[in-house]
Amino acid sequence: MKLSFEKSALLSAISIVMKAVPSRTTMPILECILMDASEDEIKLTANDMELGIETKVAGNILEHGKIAIDAKLFSEIVRKLPDSQVWIETDDSLNVIINCEKSNFKIAGKPGDEFSYLPYIERDHYISVSQFTLKEIIRQTIFSIAANENNKLMTGELFEVKDDCLKVVSLDGHRISIRNVQLKDHYEDEKVIVPGKTLTEISKILSGETEKEVLIYFTSNHILFEFDDTVVVSRLIEGQYFNVNQMLSNDYETKLSLNKQEFLNSIERAVLLIRESDKKPIIITITDNGMEVAIRSAIGSLQEEIMIHKEGKDITIGFNPKFLIDALRVIDDETVDLYMVNSKAPCFIRDGEGRYIYLILPVNI
Amino acid sequence: MKLSFEKSALLSAISIVMKAVPSRTTMPILECILMDASEDEIKLTANDMELGIETKVAGNILEHGKIAIDAKLFSEIVRKLPDSQVWIETDDSLNVIINCEKSNFKIAGKPGDEFSYLPYIERDHYISVSQFTLKEIIRQTIFSIAANENNKLMTGELFEVKDDCLKVVSLDGHRISIRNVQLKDHYEDEKVIVPGKTLTEISKILSGETEKEVLIYFTSNHILFEFDDTVVVSRLIEGQYFNVNQMLSNDYETKLSLNKQEFLNSIERAVLLIRESDKKPIIITITDNGMEVAIRSAIGSLQEEIMIHKEGKDITIGFNPKFLIDALRVIDDETVDLYMVNSKAPCFIRDGEGRYIYLILPVNI
Numbered sequence: 001m002k003l004s005f006e007k008s009a010l011l012s013a014i015s016i017v018m019k020a021v022p023s024r025t026t027m028p029i030l031e032c033i034l035m036d037a038s039e040d041e042i043k044l045t046a047n048d049m050e051l052g053i054e055t056k057v058a059g060n061i062l063e064h065g066k067i068a069i070d071a072k073l074f075s076e077i078v079r080k081l082p083d084s085q086v087w088i089e090t091d092d093s094l095n096v097i098i099n100c101e102k103s104n105f106k107i108a109g110k111p112g113d114e115f116s117y118l119p120y121i122e123r124d125h126y127i128s129v130s131q132f133t134l135k136e137i138i139r140q141t142i143f144s145i146a147a148n149e150n151n152k153l154m155t156g157e158l159f160e161v162k163d164d165c166l167k168v169v170s171l172d173g174h175r176i177s178i179r180n181v182q183l184k185d186h187y188e189d190e191k192v193i194v195p196g197k198t199l200t201e202i203s204k205i206l207s208g209e210t211e212k213e214v215l216i217y218f219t220s221n222h223i224l225f226e227f228d229d230t231v232v233v234s235r236l237i238e239g240q241y242f243n244v245n246q247m248l249s250n251d252y253e254t255k256l257s258l259n260k261q262e263f264l265n266s267i268e269r270a271v272l273l274i275r276e277s278d279k280k281p282i283i284i285t286i287t288d289n290g291m292e293v294a295i296r297s298a299i300g301s302l303q304e305e306i307m308i309h310k311e312g313k314d315i316t317i318g319f320n321p322k323f324l325i326d327a328l329r330v331i332d333d334e335t336v337d338l339y340m341v342n343s344k345a346p347c348f349i350r351d352g353e354g355r356y357i358y359l360i361l362p363v364n365i
Numbered sequence: 366m367k368l369s370f371e372k373s374a375l376l377s378a379i380s381i382v383m384k385a386v387p388s389r390t391t392m393p394i395l396e397c398i399l400m401d402a403s404e405d406e407i408k409l410t411a412n413d414m415e416l417g418i419e420t421k422v423a424g425n426i427l428e429h430g431k432i433a434i435d436a437k438l439f440s441e442i443v444r445k446l447p448d449s450q451v452w453i454e455t456d457d458s459l460n461v462i463i464n465c466e467k468s469n470f471k472i473a474g475k476p477g478d479e480f481s482y483l484p485y486i487e488r489d490h491y492i493s494v495s496q497f498t499l500k501e502i503i504r505q506t507i508f509s510i511a512a513n514e515n516n517k518l519m520t521g522e523l524f525e526v527k528d529d530c531l532k533v534v535s536l537d538g539h540r541i542s543i544r545n546v547q548l549k550d551h552y553e554d555e556k557v558i559v560p561g562k563t564l565t566e567i568s569k570i571l572s573g574e575t576e577k578e579v580l581i582y583f584t585s586n587h588i589l590f591e592f593d594d595t596v597v598v599s600r601l602i603e604g605q606y607f608n609v610n611q612m613l614s615n616d617y618e619t620k621l622s623l624n625k626q627e628f629l630n631s632i633e634r635a636v637l638l639i640r641e642s643d644k645k646p647i648i649i650t651i652t653d654n655g656m657e658v659a660i661r662s663a664i665g666s667l668q669e670e671i672m673i674h675k676e677g678k679d680i681t682i683g684f685n686p687k688f689l690i691d692a693l694r695v696i697d698d699e700t701v702d703l704y705m706v707n708s709k710a711p712c713f714i715r716d717g718e719g720r721y722i723y724l725i726l727p728v729n730i
Binding site for chain 2: 073076077080081082102103104105106107108265266268269272273299300301302303304305306
């Protein structure tokens, strides 16, 4: 194999596929990037068996071939090369020779045949959204997946296509995040559970531009994202997702509208008085005169007043402040509406247009 | 005590004294900042018994007094307050009440009397340099102090005033860094060893402006830095510093001039092939045709050519690449000169004007 690239093109392709290189693995071949120029284009692939990424890179093929190269080392070397033409070739002993200006690296490669290719995916069922939209809905929901694997379903997000609308849901037993996006075309209904890790990694690769599209293909076991010169394939999580609709309700006894940033700042100050170990709730007291945010811990106390617009009953309710912070941080509206029934029932933060619903369970006080 | 401040002024004063708050200590009072308004100005002080920092902060004194406040918590709280007027008062139970707009914090304080004041320093012997100069000479030498305490003298830097010139020296047994600065006035000779930690912390506080001066006062046990509204006092390291002059020499068999950045880039690529555990040297071969930089490790090999201007003999010499990188990174000249005698004698990187000398011992190859 003998190839040449512009350093910048090679480096950005490596950075993309690196997202699928596992940080710890017992299979050394998975720590590699496959560089495949056996046909008429050059493809880089990484694959941790759950998540696989393949991207094309512009370059010249002087001699066909393929080789697997240690991903971390390859990435570091290319990053440090001068901004110039990079030549990569292999010898009969599977050495990889990297030339750039007056630098000559020689490192050991592995046979390309040992590498696991991405699974073949039927491209029948799909939707199209902008890179911006996909990146945003991931950011706005990913924080409320469960961190531990006790309940596998909770480590993923529901992607549901219904009536030409994409609904993305995550929940961890204490809260639910829902985002709805109107699609621009007519698509078949779909319902899959995508691993959280896949979504985290893909959102790092997405450029976030509104003019660039992502095609999302669905099969019964896999989801495939296609954008720019890149394909991301992930296994799905098997099983039946939670019936979220039955946990939602439009009834309320108290409704408030308030300035989001002011509320968020106030809670961020309150958490300064909580150490990891003690689970002090933040206490919110709503009366006709306004809202009081208060916390009292071993470290000290804080009490603040916030201006609100209130409808309905007075209420005193306690929350894990982290859950409020997580939700408020990803809402871009200047004013948010909170709906409550009583101090034991879930609180909803939702907009009037059905773009988002954040359900948060209160804490006993 | 009852005081008021602009949040920004209070926050920057806290950030300055925080540099003397120890991260681990068995004496809880040392984790505090002393806020002292017992006289007609407000001073913040932190003191880890080796290094103490005191700074004045602009504010109104409504009621005199002093209190010690947990430094980390206080800093976090003030950082999160709105950009507005901050009121701080104490009650009879040593509580600290922090008010800002509609936020009311209450945290526990400690009696100000428990706090150790900075030692009294005679201000007789001093020099004056710009903040820029002091910050630069620290950056350009601090990397070659010894990290471990086996030889206490090596954990500090020599500050020597002689013939109206300030010489700063650090060494760790493998290399020596020397910077010379011509002073603008006539001063008495001085010779002290300043702890590396003091210099690291002070360089974080210095603004680095060329127009602002630092007064450096010397006593037999302490050094005091005075700049802006801040005073930094540090114990000195006791003992007789190494006789560095006898380790220096102007003799050489080979002299090269080369582009600093090109050489540095080349060595930074070479270290990619070294893992922490194996101590592979970088091999430099100098002939009339130029310089070859080469490294060979379990990971792979690199070989590069660099253009040089050479005088004297051919030579092959090995170095710990880290030592070359550290020295080259802090030299701002475009071209550097290297002087060598043979493959076992120290290599010198020095300029023609005597501003800097970096001595690096070679490695056996």
